[in-house]
Amino acid sequence: MLQLIMTFAMLSLLAVGGANSTMLEIHRQSVVVHQWLTDAEFTTLFALTQAAPGPNVLIVSLIGWKVAGLTGGVVTTLAMCGPSSVLAFAVARLSDRFRDSPWRRWIQRGLAPVAVGMVLGSAGLLVQMTGVNSMCWLVAGVSTAIFLCTRLHPLWVLACAGALNLWLGA
Incomplete structure (x- = not known):
């Protein structure tokens, strides 16, 4: 202790x-x-x-x-x-x-x-x-670009990124 x-x-x-x-x-x-x-x-x-x-x-x-x-x-x-x-x-x-x-x-x-x-x-x-593998880095980079360049709600971007990572098996 x-x-x-x-x-x-x-x-x-x-x-x-x-x-x-x-x-x-x-x-x-x-x-x-x-x-x-x-x-x-x-x-x-x-x-x-x-x-x-x-x-x-x-x-x-x-x-x-x-x-x-x-x-x-x-x-x-x-x-x-x-x-x-x-x-x-x-x-x-x-x-x-x-x-x-x-x-x-x-x-x-x-x-x-x-x-x-x-x-x-x-x-x-x-x-x-x-x-983490290179595909995860790619998804993270694209998600960051979407955050910075659009007014899309962050939860939608995170949900899509998570689903894509699951689908890709990353």
Whole structure:
């Protein structure tokens, strides 16, 4: 239980941009380092949390639940949310105090690409774990072009892309 707390409290402080930004490290810690889950279990839990309504941090609760039952789920959720919430509160107070400082603006501008990079790294891991092939990339590219070039409702595009992927066996 202590290992769960320490692992997710540390990850909490790295979660610039939310839990999805640390998905790469959550995977590494859960699958590679501690071997709490297999790649397939991690992918399943991630898919479940994305399909469920609510915050993306739900994956942490499910990992804790898988490792140590209900207590593990509660503990990992608190460990992931607690430290970052305290840090965010402290930074908000400092940010108000130094709102006109150039350092504040530089830090804000610098953290945006960090968050984007962490999210892209996590997305790359998830794509790699699911075994996506070139046909999936083609469907994703065409779907993106349709999103950008038409006013078609996104749910229709997603439904058609999903059906096409099923039909093609991708």
